[in-house]
Amino acid sequence: MSSFVIKGKKSLNGNVEVSGAKNEVLKLIPLSLILSKPISIDNSPEIEDVKKQLELLRLLGGEYQFEGSQLRLNSQNITNFTLNRELSTKLRASIVYTGPLLSRFKRANIFCPGGCAIGLRSIDSHLDAFRQCGVEISHEANGSYFLEAKKNEGEVSIQMAEKSVTATENIILYLAKSSLVATISNFAREPEVMDLIRIINLAGGRINENSDGFLRIEGVEDLSVERVSALPDRIEAGTFALAIALTGGSGTVSPYIEKDLRSFTKVIRDCNVNISVKDDVAYIEKSDDIKPFVIETAPYPGFPTDLQSPMSLLAAKANGKSIIREKMFDNRLGYLKQLQKMGLKVEMVGPNEAQIFGPTDFVSCNVESPDLRSGITLLIAALMAQGESIIEKAQIIDRGYEKVEQKLNNLGAQIIRREDAV
Structure with a gap:
């Protein structure tokens, strides 16, 4: 204290x-789970929330190095799809590991995230979006949520329940490296969201906004980018x-x-x-x-x-x-x-x-x-x-x-x- x-x-x-933008770097760290090679992130702030997100990555089996404002991540050896309960409940952005874990393992075991005490912030919009992608979700006796991807190909249409930044980012991180083609409406357009899309496309992703204002994601087999910079x-x-x-x-x-x-x-x-x-x-x-x-x-x-x-x-x-x-x-x-x-x-x-x-x-x-x-x-x-x-x-x-x-x-x-x- x-x-x-x-x-x-x-x-x-x-x-x-x-x-660098806290609300972007906190999502670029989970992004590393769906990349086939290590990534360096310039302009990363060394703040407490970023440190917690990195510790969650380490507990999953990932590695990181902080040198000045450059953050280097290696998530190649991760085999665990269960988030640490204690840390998850202290950090709102921990929820954004869900999409990458589902993408990589077809399963994810998560806990309700913590963060600032600024009113009720449920994860319903996240779970609803995943369900629309064919993900089955169960609420376990220990308070965790177990998610399992059941639909592995075809097209899906997702109507976001609200313009939630983290829910939009979560579903993007799930779909970017998949066999699905998705159309998303009512998505968040904050600069940090749009820059995450830019970085995924730089890594080989196929995400664009069509003329009707919907976000279209064509999942790809491989994503890789060596170095990016946060806003x-x-x-x-x-x-x-x-x-x-x-x-x-x-x-x-x-x-x-x-x-x-x-x-x-x-x-x-x-x-x-x-x-x-x-x-x-x-x-x-x-x-x-x-x-x-x-x-x-x-x-x-x-x-x-x-x-x-x-x-x-x-x-x-x-x-x-x-x-x-x-x-x-x-x-x-x-x-x-x-x-x-x-x-x-x-x-x-x-x-x-x-x-x-x-x-x-x-x-x-x-x-x-x-x-x-x-x-x-x-x-x-x-x-x-x-x-x-x-x-x-x-x-x-x-x-x-x-x-x-x-x-x-x-x-x-x-x-x-x-x-x-x-």
Whole structure:
């Protein structure tokens, strides 16, 4: 267990380099199970969630090496199709091993995944998609799910129950190396999903979107690619851009891929955040007279749910009432109770809508990080506040942000990590 001790009223100035996309690398690791040769992944962040995913790979029988930001994977000797229960229940992305295990062994034994406490996130959409591919599923007495592929050739049509990123990736990883031809509708289109498709096609896959907007997958016998690079983490890019603006600083964030952050960038520009983007570099200047806003989270290309929580801080700087509607996950606004301790003025309209009244000057406080995205929001709020704040359970932030205190301290923050007695 660890805590962050933060001295407030520190403006952030300078240049910050964005790490590789957590939500892509977590899926590229299971991809290695369906490749016929080892793979190297450049721009891989060395964060806690990636470490857990790699440990799951090792327990299956795979091998890995981390050198700087390059991750080398070798899954050639894996013979086990059962995921480790303890680790699976601590990591949401563990569910994405299901597709590759089914593809390789025609069987998979999995457990319900864990992750951030941000509302109910069942695996029903995953199981439903697999059933539409002819996979038989049983719920075992020990709480695991046993899946067995029964349909080994022919065509299948899959209607995704929801635009779930992980369910879309899971079914793609199952079908890419198979004897099936599949048509998928209502699939997720997040940049990380589309880049996974690009990498599979680079390895010899046959996946494309047809003129009707359906995803068509023709399974192939062999997939192999030696080296790829993960996208920059768009959520980290947006978070750091906001952090600089919220603390009254100026600086650059790179890489900042504007097409992947179009909805977010438009909203903050409309709020008078002084941001411009050129050649994948975001330039942020001191921003005054912030305007209130209304946002509603949605699947890509809508407003990303993972950037919803730091927007509450922009609402606190705005002159007037802002509204945040969380449409992706139930009860993801629970972190606002922590911000209320720091002075946030908020009224809840049910569990998934908040009205925030600004402007507000935050005060220092001891708070606890409830989940990954809320944790980084509390950290930025502490930088905005007067005095010294403490954020407990800092290790939760480590799950998704690489060297976060080092990056922020390089911009002028004063953050000390304190290891707490268990």
